[in-house]
Amino acid sequence: MPENAPTILKDRQGGMETPRAPSATERMVKQRQRTAWQADCDSLLAAHPFTGALTRSLDPVPVIDSRLPTLMTDGHHLFANVHFIARLSAKMRRFLLAHAAYHCVGGHFLPTSKPDKHRWTLACEHTVNYLALLERIDIPAQAILYPAQAGKDIVSVYEWLAHHPCPSRDQPLDIHRPDLRLAGSRIAIIDPDFQPHTPDPTVARDWRDLAVTHACQSDMIDQEILTYLLAPVDR
DSSP, rough: OOOOOOOOOETTTEEEEOOOOOOHHHHHHHHHHHHHHHHHHHHHHHHOOHHHHHHHTTTEEEEOOTTSEEEEEOOSSEEEHHHHHHOHHHHHHHHHHHHHHHHHHEEEEEEESSSSSHHHHHHHHHHHHHHHTTTTOOEEEEEEEEEGGOOOOEEEEHHHHHOOGGGGGGOSOOOOGGSOOOTTOSSSSSSTOOOOOOHHHHHHHHHHHHHHHHHOOOOOOHHHHHHHHHHHHHO
């Protein structure tokens, strides 16, 4: 079944119902949130030019869709559930913008060959949050960051997590593609704006090249960030 195909649901009486699209009122809420996200992008660019420049390459798309309770990126868009982001402070929204851009730079929207998908997700989360730390962006307390793995590459973090006593307790703030709600689960609303692109390795390379270019042009970038960007990636 295509990722965005309508899902037929059974109601309480056993009849069939089709998920609805966002209402006119909900579409207005989406537009307001899009405007707020744009202001956050401008603010991030002013305070953190390297990261702010990266977020300019992400198209923010507010959605109201049962499959996406928080937010995710496909390397082209930042899809965000408006009910989720409406509860956030401007500081938290700016962090999540940076977080999504770093996921793109790391190519984390691509599938991995690693057998433990959750451990890989946690390793991705740690590395992007560590980049935020290097950029002196405020990190929320619930963000995944393993001090013992500061500065380690993503594969090293993944392997270290094999000895984590209970990795299932750590959960990302955003949604990674394998964790999207399956088409077979109950879906009340399907937003036509939620159309993630197929993962493309070329897009991941373009993001890495873009980040290296911005980093080399900046005289304020932390050298550790450039080292990370130039390191080979093993998925």
